[in-house]
Amino acid sequence: MKKIIAIASFATLLVVSCTTKAPVATATPSAPTSTPEQIAQGKTIFENSCGRCHKLPDPTSHNSVQWVGIMNSMAPKAKLTDDQHQWVYDYIVSVKK
Ligand code: HEC
Numbered sequence: 001m002k003k004i005i006a007i008a009s010f011a012t013l014l015v016v017s018c019t020t021k022a023p024v025a026t027a028t029p030s031a032p033t034s035t036p037e038q039i040a041q042g043k044t045i046f047e048n049s050c051g052r053c054h055k056l057p058d059p060t061s062h063n064s065v066q067w068v069g070i071m072n073s074m075a076p077k078a079k080l081t082d083d084q085h086q087w088v089y090d091y092i093v094s095v096k097k
Pocket residue numbers: 046049050051052053054057070071073074075077078079080088
């Protein structure tokens with residue numbers, strides 16, 4: 001069910017990104033940086049999934065390199081998909097700026 005929602009929302013994002021005049025940087029679907037919509041989704045996932053076992057971590061408490069390692073160990077604990085892993089990471093890193 002979660003997967004269906006993820007696919008549905010991804011499809012929506014594709015439609016949105018095709019209809020808006022976003023800068024066409026590349027045609028590859030797996031661009032390394034997330035869209036603002038995906039980062040917003042990452043924030044929601046972060047708030048819902050990352051405070052279950054411990055206090056919700058402060059995104060500014062670690063640097064972007066440390067977060068790579070933390071997310072590699074925490075994403076499986078939170079049962080995130082690869083996409084969700086990426087969005088949560090991009091959200092966390094976006095907070096620092
Ligand atoms: C299933 C339980 C569980 C979930 C869900 C979970 N964590 Fe954790 N987390 C832990 C445990 C246990 C530790 C401490 C032991 C360890 O580091 O593995 C920890 C430690 C941490 C730390 C401290 C690591 C350090 O090096 O200081 C951070 C930051 C963190 N988690 C972030 C997250 C984020 C972000 C998410 C969401 C993607 C998340 N956690 C989801 C169980 C969880």
